[in-house]
Amino acid sequence: MAAESLLFFCVLQLYLAGFFSLSHDLIHEYDEMIRHIPLEPSHILKRRSVDQPLRISLDFLNISNLENPSMVKDILQQAQSYFSRTLKVRKTTTNIRLQRSCPNQLFFSKNADGSGPGRVRFCQESCNSSRILCGPIEIPEHDLDQCRVCDKNGQNCRNDTRPEFTAGEGHKDADFILYVTAVTHGNCGKSSTTLAYGAACQQESGLDRPVAGFINICPKRVTASELRSSYSEVLATVKHEIFHALGFAPSLYAFFRNQSGEPLTARRSNGLPKEYDDVLKHYKWSEQTVRMVTRNDWLTRSGTMQHNVYMMVTPRVKEEAQRHFNCSTLEGAELENQGGEGTALAHWEKRLFENEAMTGVFTQNTVFSRVTLALMEDTGWYLVNYEMADPLRWGRNLGCLFTKNSCAAWMKAQKTAGKSIAPFCSKIKKQSDPRTGCSLDRTSVASCNLVEYEQNLPTEFQNFLPGFIPGISESEDRYGGAVLLADYCPFYQSFTWTQKGEEVRTSSCISQHNALPYDLNYALEFYGIKSRCFEQRTKWMKEKCGTRYTAVNHGSGCYKFHCESDALRVEIAGGFKYPCFHEGQVLDISVQVDSWSFQGTLVCPSCEEVCSDSGFICPAEIKPAPKNSQPVSKTSPVTCSECSIIIRQVLHTQLLLMIVYTVFRYVLEA
Numbered sequence: 248m249a250a251e252s253l254l255f256f257c258v259l260q261l262y263l264a265g266f267f268s269l270s271h272d273l274i275h276e277y278d279e280m281i282r283h284i285p286l287e288p289s290h291i292l293k294r295r296s297v298d299q300p301l302r303i304s305l306d307f308l309n310i311s312n313l314e315n316p317s318m319v320k321d322i323l324q325q326a327q328s329y330f331s332r333t334l335k336v337r338k339t340t341t342n343i344r345l346q347r348s349c350p351n352q353l354f355f356s357k358n359a360d361g362s363g364p365g366r367v368r369f370c371q372e373s374c375n376s377s378r379i380l381c382g383p384i385e386i387p388e389h390d391l392d393q394c395r396v397c398d399k400n401g402q403n404c405r406n407d408t409r410p411e412f413t414a415g416e417g418h419k420d421a422d423f424i425l426y427v428t429a430v431t432h433g434n435c436g437k438s439s440t441t442l443a444y445g446a447a448c449q450q451e452s453g454l455d456r457p458v459a460g461f462i463n464i465c466p467k468r469v470t471a472s473e474l475r476s477s478y479s480e481v482l483a484t485v486k487h488e489i490f491h492a493l494g495f496a497p498s499l500y501a502f503f504r505n506q507s508g509e510p511l512t513a514r515r516s517n518g519l520p521k522e523y524d525d526v527l528k529h530y531k532w533s534e535q536t537v538r539m540v541t542r543n544d545w546l547t548r549s550g551t552m553q554h555n556v557y558m559m560v561t562p563r564v565k566e567e568a569q570r571h572f573n574c575s576t577l578e579g580a581e582l583e584n585q586g587g588e589g590t591a592l593a594h595w596e597k598r599l600f601e602n603e604a605m606t607g608v609f610t611q612n613t614v615f616s617r618v619t620l621a622l623m624e625d626t627g628w629y630l631v632n633y634e635m636a637d638p639l640r641w642g643r644n645l646g647c648l649f650t651k652n653s654c655a656a657w658m659k660a661q662k663t664a665g666k667s668i669a670p671f672c673s674k675i676k677k678q679s680d681p682r683t684g685c686s687l688d689r690t691s692v693a694s695c696n697l698v699e700y701e702q703n704l705p706t707e708f709q710n711f712l713p714g715f716i717p718g719i720s721e722s723e724d725r726y727g728g729a730v731l732l733a734d735y736c737p738f739y740q741s742f743t744w745t746q747k748g749e750e751v752r753t754s755s756c757i758s759q760h761n762a763l764p765y766d767l768n769y770a771l772e773f774y775g776i777k778s779r780c781f782e783q784r785t786k787w788m789k790e791k792c793g794t795r796y797t798a799v800n801h802g803s804g805c806y807k808f809h810c811e812s813d814a815l816r817v818e819i820a821g822g823f824k825y826p827c828f829h830e831g832q833v834l835d836i837s838v839q840v841d842s843w844s845f846q847g848t849l850v851c852p853s854c855e856e857v858c859s860d861s862g863f864i865c866p867a868e869i870k871p872a873p874k875n876s877q878p879v880s881k882t883s884p885v886t887c888s889e890c891s892i893i894i895r896q897v898l899h900t901q902l903l904l905m906i907v908y909t910v911f912r913y914v915l916e917a
Contacts, residue, residue, distance in 0.1 A: 273371060273401060274517060276352045278528055279380075280498060281449045283368045283518070284346055285359060285392075289453040292337050293508040297630045299338035300331045303489075304421035308384060310429040310464065314471040319464055322478070323427055326485045333635040334493070334623060336456070342417035343424055343458050344392035345381075345449050347374040355397050356517040361404025366452035366518050369395040369404050374412055381448035382461040383433060384426045389415035424459040425489065435465035442468050442481060445488035446496060452518065455502035455510075456628040460492030476753070476760050483604050483613040490619065494626040495605060497592045500537055501530035503561065504627025511535040511561070511627075527588075536561060537592070540578050546656035548709040548724055554653070557582045557592060561625035567618045571639065572599075574647040580618050581650070583607045585732050595619075597732035599650060601641040601670070602688065607732050611741035612690040612755065614639055638860040640688040641670055654736035655710040662715070672737050673697060673716050675726070682802035683754075684739050685780035689857060691741035692754040692780050692803050696729040708735040756780050756805035769798040771819040771838070771845055773807040779857055781806050781817060784833050787847030792887035806849065810858035813866055817849055825877055827851030829868040834877065 276282075305323055310316045349370035358365030374394035378385045394412030397404040418424050425445075434444045445462035462485065474481060494503075501512045501520040512520045512533040520530040538560050545554035560579035568580040581596035586607050594607035595618070604613035614637035624631040642649060649657050658668040670687045672695035686693040697716070703709070703724045711723035719726065727735030744751045752761040762774040770787035786801040807818035814826040821840040830853035837846045854865035 273353060273355055274519070276354070276519075277523060277525070278498065280447065281346045281348060281368075282455070283354075283356060283366050283452040284343070284449050284458055285367045286339060286341055286343065286451045286458070287453050289366075289508065292453040295337040297335050297337050299336050299422065301334040301336050301493075301629070302339075302420060302422045303327045303330055304343075304418045304424050305427060306387075306390075306418075306424060307427045308387070310427060312431075312466040313429045313464065313469060314466075315474055316429075318471075318474045318478075319427075319429070319469065322474075322482050322485055323425075323462075325482060326489055327425075329486060329635070330489060330493070333620065333632050335630040335632075336422050336628060337454075339422045339458075342419050343390075343421055344414055344417035345379070345386055345390050345424070345459055346392055347379055347394050347412070350375055355401045355404070357395075357397070357401075357404055361395075361397065363401070363404075364516055367395065369397045369401075371399055371401075372396055374407065376411065381426055381459055382446055383430065383463060384428050384461045386426070386459075387415075390417055390424065391415050392417070423457065423493065425492070426459070426461040427464070428461070429464040429466045429469070431466060432463060435463065435467065439465065440468065441465055442473075442484045443488050445492050447492045447499065450499075450502065454504060454508055454628060455499075455518075456626075457493060457499065460489075462488045462492070476750070476758075479758070480609065480613070483609070483615075486615065487604050487613075490605060490615075490623070491593070494623055494628065495593070495619070497527065498529045499626070501532040503532070503536050503625060506627060508627060527592075534560070537582065538578065542651060544652065544656075545707060546653050546659065547706055548655065548712055549706060552707060554707050556584060556596070559622060559625075561622070563621035563625050564618060567621040568650075571616070571618060571644075572642055572646065572650045573644040574650050576647060577650055580622075583732060585734075590732070594732075596734075597730060598654060598734040598736050599642055600639070601733065601738060602686075603639055603641070608730060610730060611686050611693070612688060612757070640860070645670075653707075653710060654734065655712060658710070658715065659712060670738055672739055673711070675699070675716065675718070676729075681800050683800065685782060685803050686739050686741055689779040689781075689852065690755060690757050692756065692805060693739035693741050695737055696740045697726060697737035698729050700725050700727060704735055710734070710736055761805075768820055769796060769845070770801075770804045770847055771821060771823075771836075771840065772804045773818060773820050774805050775807065777809075778805045778807050780804070781852070782850040784848040784850055787845065790844045790846070791842060804849075808857050810854070810861065810863040810865070814869075815851070815854040815857055815865070817851070819849075823878055825849070826872075827854065828872040828876070829853075829870040830856075832870075832872050 305327055310319060313319050346368050350373065353371045355369040356365060357363040357367050357369050359367050373396055379391060393414040394407040396407050434441045443462055443464045445460060447457035447460040449459040450456065451458045469481060503511045505511060515521055522531040524531050538558055540556050540558050542554040542556060544551045558579035558581055565579045569575055569577045581599055582592050583590055583594040583596050585591060590607040595603050595605050597606045600606050602610060602612050602614060604615045605619045616639035617633055617636040620631045620633055620636050623629050648660060654671050658671055661668045674695040675697050676694055683692050683694050704727050708727060709724045711726055713723060716723055716726055728737035741754045743753050755761055756774060756778040757776050759775045763772060769789045780803050782803050783801055787798045789796045809816040809818065814828055816824045816826050818824045821838060823838055825834045830851060832851040834849045858865055
């Protein structure tokens with residue numbers, strides 16, 4: 248009886264590990280990832296320097312459904328170049344040939360000659376003769392390796408020499424194969440807002456590095472107009488999905504290695520991690536990679552409570568997170584805890600990393616920071632060029648309270664100290680009040696995304712203490728930010744202006760496609776890569792021939808900036824430049840452009856806030872600003888005969904259009 252109980256226990260343990268032994272080395276794998284791709288043995292790979300720029304081989308299999316396939320190809324090639332400049336790997340010296348799947352996912356793990364155990368896949372009796380998939384994509388026959396089989400007992404192991412199972416040429420001079428398609432499949436359903444999705448599908452046997460993956464572009468979403476107006480967003484989405492395929496994915500965490508090539512998670516003799524999670528559908532990783540941490544003093548409207556978070560605790564990620572947030576006791580970088588399968592644990596926590604591109608939802612001006620590059624280095628498969636990292640403003644130097652507690656705790660502490668609650672906000676979004684602000688990094692005109700929900704928020708995400716929302720004396724438990732992944736913390740977010748349900752333009756300052764038509768540019772805004780958002784103290788006005796129009800949208804606008812040795816300068820449309828000598832300085836602007844008189848104000852940010860990311864050393868502030876330091880506009884007499892009535896009619900039409908423009912639609916693309 249004792250022997251029978253022990254046998255049952257052993258079988259149960261093997262089952263929980265993600266496979267069970269049907270003979271001495273038969274493996275039943277439960278996920279769709281194919282591993283054990285024989286390139287080179289691990290002892291050879293470990294000795295090889297990580298000095299080869301990553302070579303991604305792009306294989307466009309089916310993109311004819313796209314309205315502009317050539318532009319999509321250009322985007323993929325830009326991404327290919329980015330990763331070549333960002334990541335280095337141990338050079339692949341052989342052609343990459345992908346493995347065939349086995350019936351019922353049963354295979355033996357052998358040496359290449361059929362002896363065992365080893366790290367080469369041999370199917371039980373036969374390989375699958377049907378389509379071999381990489382995600383939704385059928386792998387071309389010329390990319391597949393020889394079919395290897397053993398009999399049902401793991402003996403008589405050999406190559407299947409039938410013509411349909413012979414080896415193809417594979418991919419030469421490549422370290423990773425990326426299959427690209429554009430089909431309405433899976434996440435690209437009719438009602439989906441997804442631009443693209445992707446993942447790895449095969450890993451090599453030596454060090455477990457992914458060597459093949461896919462990206463599917465959603466043809467209904469990536470239209471020609473989308474590519475023209477949101478080119479940078481589509482490019483960021485493509486890079487985001489490739490990062491997932493290369494390593495930033497829960498299905499790969501258990502395969503991470505240290506810099507010496509040793510696994511961070513314990514392995515069995517066949518090279519696979521010891522345990523498999525049947526619920527989450529991935530191998531379980533060790534606490535050297537991801538660890539659950541309990542926050543015991545998580546502040547909410549109801550008081551403090553326990554709140555569990557998952558942290559990526561690998562060495563470089565921990566170092567970069569501590570440096571970024573200026574918190575020496577931070578355990579690592581927090582992973583997303585919401586969004587369900589495909590989002591939770593697969594992205595950075597939105598509350599802490601807002602516009603980092605590897606969060607679970609895009610909101611504005613996405614950047615790939617040093618923390619994301621650190622994760623790639625901590626896979627053990629890559630060396631990283633940190634010069635390719637984008638600056639991340641969100642959370643920078645905000646300390647341990649910001650990173651280890653709720654936004655409720657942060658807002659309370661800041662308000663108690665008489666300081667700004669930024670990067671969060673407490674202004675309720677109302678269509679009746681079109682006043683705007685700026686995103687934290689000033690790349691977009693933005694609106695505080697605080698909204699009222701129909702029901703109370705989950706207790707741990709009730710972030711507003713009594714009296715914290717102006718004009719709201721009760722029911723704060725129903726108020727939160729529009730982005731759920733940010734733990735309902737509200738922040739200034741870019742938006743899209745629409746007209747009759749159609750997108751007109753976004754509020755991004757750095758996109759010249761958002762420039763207003765000349766006759767509607769009442770605040771003399773300037774859009775382009777060198778533009779940033781500046782607050783307006785008063786509404787701008789445009790006047791001619793006794794007719795005055797006051798802009799409906801106000802509070803902030805986009806203007807060109809110049810980092811100069813004596814001062815930050817702001818440039819408005821028409822070429823007028825105004826020096827900012829100190830933070831908070833109000834620029835009173837009165838200019839004449841093409842016989843129209845414009846009046847308005849701009850509020851100066853600090854020079855460091857706008858210029859420091861480029862490495863510019865700002866001059867010392869001068870407060871108060873020197874007298875007579877602002878440019879004076881030259882004016883010319885205007886002839887108004889017989890034109891006043893026509894002008895009033897034109898302005899009335901423009902006013903109606905501008906009111907339509909103020910309908911906000913938050914863009915929450917994954």
